[in-house]
Amino acid sequence: MSVMEGRTTSALLYLDGVHVSFDGFHAINNLSLTLEPGEMRAIIGPNGAGKTTMMDIITGKTKPDEGTVLFDGMTDLTRLDETRIAELGIGRKFQKPTVFESQTIEDNLLLALNVDHSVKGTLFWRGSRDEAERIDRVLETIRLTDARYRLAGSLSHGQKQWLEIGMLLAQDPKLLLVDEPVAGMTDVETHQTAELLKEINKEKTVMVVEHDMTFVRELGVKVTCLHEGTVLAEGTIDQVSSNERVIEVYLGR
Amino acid sequence: MTPHFLTRSLDRSASIFILVVAGLGVLIPLSNLLLPAGSMFQVPTYLVALFGKYACYAILALSIDLIWGYCGILSLGHGAFFALGGYAMGMYLMRQIGSRGVYGNPVLPDFMVFLNYPSLPWYWYGFDMFWFAALMVLVVPGLLAFCFGWLAFRSRVTGVYLSIITQAMTYALLLAFFRNDFGFGGNNGLTDFKDILGFNVQADGTRAALFLLSCLALIITFLICRAVVTSKLGKVLIAIRDAESRTRFLGYRVESYKLFVFTLSACMAGVAGALYVPQVGIINPGEFAPGNSIEAVIWVAVGGRGTLVGAALGAVVVNYAKTVFTSGPLAPYWLFMLGALFILVTLLLPKGIIGTFNAWWEGRKARQVAANAESAAREDGIGEPRAAE
Ligand SMILES: Nc1ncnc2c1ncn2[C@@H]1O[C@H](COP(=O)(O)OP(=O)(O)OP(=O)(O)O)[C@@H](O)[C@H]1O
Ligand SMILES: [Mg+2]
Numbered sequence: 001m002s003v004m005e006g007r008t009t010s011a012l013l014y015l016d017g018v019h020v021s022f023d024g025f026h027a028i029n030n031l032s033l034t035l036e037p038g039e040m041r042a043i044i045g046p047n048g049a050g051k052t053t054m055m056d057i058i059t060g061k062t063k064p065d066e067g068t069v070l071f072d073g074m075t076d077l078t079r080l081d082e083t084r085i086a087e088l089g090i091g092r093k094f095q096k097p098t099v100f101e102s103q104t105i106e107d108n109l110l111l112a113l114n115v116d117h118s119v120k121g122t123l124f125w126r127g128s129r130d131e132a133e134r135i136d137r138v139l140e141t142i143r144l145t146d147a148r149y150r151l152a153g154s155l156s157h158g159q160k161q162w163l164e165i166g167m168l169l170a171q172d173p174k175l176l177l178v179d180e181p182v183a184g185m186t187d188v189e190t191h192q193t194a195e196l197l198k199e200i201n202k203e204k205t206v207m208v209v210e211h212d213m214t215f216v217r218e219l220g221v222k223v224t225c226l227h228e229g230t231v232l233a234e235g236t237i238d239q240v241s242s243n244e245r246v247i248e249v250y251l252g253r
Numbered sequence: 254m255t256p257h258f259l260t261r262s263l264d265r266s267a268s269i270f271i272l273v274v275a276g277l278g279v280l281i282p283l284s285n286l287l288l289p290a291g292s293m294f295q296v297p298t299y300l301v302a303l304f305g306k307y308a309c310y311a312i313l314a315l316s317i318d319l320i321w322g323y324c325g326i327l328s329l330g331h332g333a334f335f336a337l338g339g340y341a342m343g344m345y346l347m348r349q350i351g352s353r354g355v356y357g358n359p360v361l362p363d364f365m366v367f368l369n370y371p372s373l374p375w376y377w378y379g380f381d382m383f384w385f386a387a388l389m390v391l392v393v394p395g396l397l398a399f400c401f402g403w404l405a406f407r408s409r410v411t412g413v414y415l416s417i418i419t420q421a422m423t424y425a426l427l428l429a430f431f432r433n434d435f436g437f438g439g440n441n442g443l444t445d446f447k448d449i450l451g452f453n454v455q456a457d458g459t460r461a462a463l464f465l466l467s468c469l470a471l472i473i474t475f476l477i478c479r480a481v482v483t484s485k486l487g488k489v490l491i492a493i494r495d496a497e498s499r500t501r502f503l504g505y506r507v508e509s510y511k512l513f514v515f516t517l518s519a520c521m522a523g524v525a526g527a528l529y530v531p532q533v534g535i536i537n538p539g540e541f542a543p544g545n546s547i548e549a550v551i552w553v554a555v556g557g558r559g560t561l562v563g564a565a566l567g568a569v570v571v572n573y574a575k576t577v578f579t580s581g582p583l584a585p586y587w588l589f590m591l592g593a594l595f596i597l598v599t600l601l602l603p604k605g606i607i608g609t610f611n612a613w614w615e616g617r618k619a620r621q622v623a624a625n626a627e628s629a630a631r632e633d634g635i636g637e638p639r640a641a642e
Contacts, residue, residue, distance in 0.1 A: 059502060086504035098499045100492045107488050117505050119513045125485035171503060 007073035012037040012175060012205050013058065018067030020053060020229070027053045028064070028229035035175070040201040042216045043209045044240070045226035046249055051209045052095055054226070055177045059092050060085040071175070087117075091173035095180045095209075097160035101153030105144050105163060108152050109135045112167035134170065141196070142166035157184035165196065176200065178208045182215050194218040213241070266607075267479055270562045271472055277304070278468025282461030298457050301464050303576065305532040307569045308467035312474050312525035314552045314568035315561060316518040319478050321550070322559030323487060324514050325494035327412075330419030331522050332546035333426050334394035336536065338523025340430075341393055343443035343536040344377060345386030346454070350447045363445070364438045374436045383450055390527040391520045398519030399512065406508040406515075411497070420543050427541035442537025443530075454531050467528045471565065474521050478561050481514070490514060551595045557605025566607060 008014075011034040020028040028050050035041055043051050056062035057069060060082040069077040077085055100108050113131055116122070139145040142162040147155070152163060161181055168176050178197070182190040194215055197206060201221075210216055216223060216237055223240045225233045233243040240246055281296050281304060288295040296304075313335050320326040352359040356366040360373055379385040401422060405415055433439035452459040481487055492500045493507055501507050530536045539545075549568075556567020571594070578587050602609050 061498070082498070082501040083504055083506045086502050092502050094499070098496055100495050100499070102495055103488060103491060110485070111488055111492055111500075112503055114504065117503075119486065119509050122486040122489050123481070123484050167503070 009034070009070060009073045010037075011035060011070075012039075012072055013207070014068065014070040014073065015054075015058075016068040018054075018057060018064045018069060020050075020057065020062060020064050026229060028057070031067070031226075031230055033224060033231060035205055035207060037205055038201075040197070040206040040208065040219065040221045042219055042221055042223045042237075043207060043226060044211065044213075044216060044223060045232070049226040050229035051226055052179055053229070055092060055179055055207075055209070058085075058177060059090060086171075086173075089172075089174035090177065091168045091171040091175070092177045093161075093164045093168055093179055093181060095183075097157065097164050099152040099155075099160050099163050099167070101151065103152060104149050105139070105152055105155070106135060106148040108163060109138055109166055109170045112170035114170070114172050138166045138169045141169060158186070158189050161185065161193070165193075169200070174205060176204055176206045178206060180209055180211065182210060182212050190215050191218065213237075266562050266611075267475070270475065270565070274308075274468050274472050274475075278465050278472075282465050285461050286457060298460055301457075301460050302532050305460070305464040305467045306529060307572050308464070308471050309525045309529040309532070310549070310552065310568040310572055311565035312467075312471050312528075313522050313549050314556065314564040315471075315474050315478050316521035316525070317549055318553050318558060318561055318564035319481065319521070320514050320518045321553060322561075322564065323482050323494060324490040324511060325497075326511060326515060327416045327550070328419045328515075328518075329416045329543065329546050329550060330421075330423035331518070331549055332543075333419075333423035333541055334398060334519040334522035335526035335529070335545075335549075336423075336426070336430075336538075336540035337394045337397065338390045338526030339530040339536040339540060340437060340443065340526075341380075341386055341389040341523070342527035342530045343446075344380040344389075344437075345383060346446040346449060346531060347443050348377070348381040349449065350445065353447055354445070362438070362443070364441065365436075368433055370436075376436065387527070390523050394519040394523035394526075395516050398516045402512045402515040406511045409508075420546070423541050423546055424543055427538050427543075430538035430541060438537075440538060442535060442539075444535040444537075446531065446534060449531050454534065460532070463528065463532050467532070470524055470528055474524070475561060475565070477517075477521075481517070482561070486510070486513075548591065551591060553605075554595060555598050555605055557607035557609070557611075560605070560607040560611065563605050563607030567605065570606070 013033075013035040015031055015033045018028055018031040019026070031050070031054065033054075043054075045051055053062060057064050058077060060077065060080055064078055067078075071077050071085075071088060071090065075088060080088070100111065103111075110131070113134060115131065116125075136145070139148055142165060144159065144163060144166065147159075152160065155163060161184065165178070165181060168178070181197070182193050185193060190212065197208060197219065200206060208216075208219065220237075223235065223237050224231055225240050225243070225246050227245075227249045232249065233240045233246050235243075281301060284294055285296045285298060285301050290297075313331065316334075317328065317331050320328060347362040350362065354363040354366075356363055358366050361370060365373070380389070401419075405418060410418065429435050430437055430442075431440050437443065446454050448454055449459065452462075454460075482490065489500065489505055489510055492503075492505075493510060497507055526536075526540070548571075552567040552571045553564045554567070555571055556565065557563025571591070574594075575587060575591075578584065578590060583590070598605065604612060
């Protein structure tokens with residue numbers, strides 16, 4: 001049973017006591033974290049801290065060995081597969097930008113739209129005005145209107161990052177998991193991305209993983225620092241960056 | 254299916270393909286039947302049967318391109334679906350022989366009398382009726398593909414592992430059909446057909462009609478494939494081919510999509526086999542040989558994976574080469590040549606014949622557009638200020 005009796009938490013995302021090990025290597029150790037509806041959270045942590053693995057767990061790619069992962073207080077995500085979790089309204093941008101390279105920008109967004117995803121639905125699909133307008137809006141937001149008929153594979157690294165964020169927008173999920181969105185971007189693009197995420201956060205709950213501290217500071221949201229698969233510190237960026245243990249893991253590497 | 258559903262999928266190369274196949278489908282039988290034998294333009298009957306075989310191979314190639322070229326499923330066992338369709342048709346043709354067999358048994362085919370079968374096995378029931386056999390041509394390969402795909406795709410077997418188990422599947426069927434007690438004529442298979450729907454299978458008219466039907470089936474298969482790959486479902490298939498897990502995270506049930514195209518593709522291969530058997534006059538377990546399936550994949554690679562037209566063209570080109578070589582002194586070396594061809598195409602023409610042609614054509618068009626824009630700019634004098642900068 002994936003739906004529990006009644007709500008147990010007000011959080012949109014609730015992780016408690018999660019453990020994952022790969023061949024005896026403990027990638028996630030007793031990880032507990034909650035995200036309130038409408039919140040934006042920045043996740044930082046050194047390489048190998050388990051940030052991406054945490055997203056893998058939330059989106060059903062990796063099954064935890066132990067622990068609770070609840071979405072919307074009711075749904076046990078550990079029992080569902082990737083497709084089901086995406087249908088529930090959790091969207092994800094990957095660390096390495098993953099777009100459909102041999103298809104146009106427009107088609108990438110069309111594929112991402114949260115419309116009927118069944119075999120029958122796509123076989124007999126005929127575009128609607130509403131869908132076309134949604135795609136136009138997303139294209140404008142991610143500033144790729146002029147490139148709409150270009151193949152996604154021809155985009156620069158930074159543009160691919162934006163296209164993938166655009167796909168998230170088209171998907172229109174309740175919770176967005178964004179893994180390293182500004183890697184490979186110029187300062188201006190980084191700033192624009194921060195603005196875009198803040199805009200998105202007006203309607204949606206967002207979790208952002210990022211190493212770029214200027215960017216995290218610009219977001220101005222609560223920060224969680226992970227280390228060796230567990231939460232090391234949580235608070236404002238100033239609190240976290242002045243935390244002794246955090247300084248230790250970042251400098252002691 | 255609305256007309257829109259079909260017309261959307263017709264671009265220029267598709268229209269040319271259909272016109273050529275339809276033209277050949279009509280002209281070759283006409284020339285065979287109407288012109289006097291020995292005339293320069295008369296296509297002899299043995300060539301009509303040979304071209305009919307090529308048309309069936311082209312259908313098989315299309316079915317492979319649909320799953321491999323567009324969805325990344327490399328089946329090395331598609332010959333099995335082809336052979337099953339062939340056996341379903343062969344069973345109908347066997348039952349049409351009736352009491353004209355060597356042993357004169359009105360119900361049992363010769364091999365059953367020879368092997369002392371007391372009565373017709375249950376799974377031969379109904380094959381005396383054409384409609385039933387025609388249905389089985391689709392249902393048997395389709396059902397096998399559905400069950401096989403359901404198990405494989407749900408357990409997320411992909412890539413090389415999937416290719417290996419499809420080989421194992423066709424090999425297992427090869428062994429089963431070789432057995433005399435399996436009830437399909439053992440290693441001799443089914444042959445000595447007399448007539449189909451009341452027409453003599455050897456007659457020129459029947460051969461011409463079968464050729465025409467094969468061309469028609471090729472066109473219909475092509476139209477279905479085009480409709481599928483140009484629909485939104487086609488975009489999902491390409492997405493699965495290029496980034497399967499990304500597609501799942503967008504909320505697509507990847508295994509359902511794979512199951513759909515795999516089953517559809519197997520039905521097409523079955524139709525190809527069913528049309529093939531009356532034209533070659535025999536179906537035996539050799540058709541299940543793993544090598545056959547691999548050869549069919551090579552046709553697609555040579556013609557151009559993911560282009561449909563290329564797959565059909567590859568089937569014809571490679572088989573024509575095979576016909577030429579295996580009838581000459583080079584016959585023993587055909588397999589080496591096929592292997593060499595595959596390696597050469599992989600190294601020199603990774604997109605295949607049509608894929609390479611398309612890339613060249615697109616490039617030429619793009620250069621033309623750029624050149625036009627440049628000369629237009631020069632005439633408008635837009636080029637000047639730039640030079641002054
Ligand atoms: N499928 C896997 N099999 C084995 N080990 C894995 C697997 N996935 C992750 N790991 C290991 O788990 C640890 C955490 O990896 P993860 O990718 O979550 O780190 P991260 O915090 O995202 O790091 P980065 O900042 O470099 O992206 C790493 O040591 C990694 O090697
Ligand atoms: Mg990571």
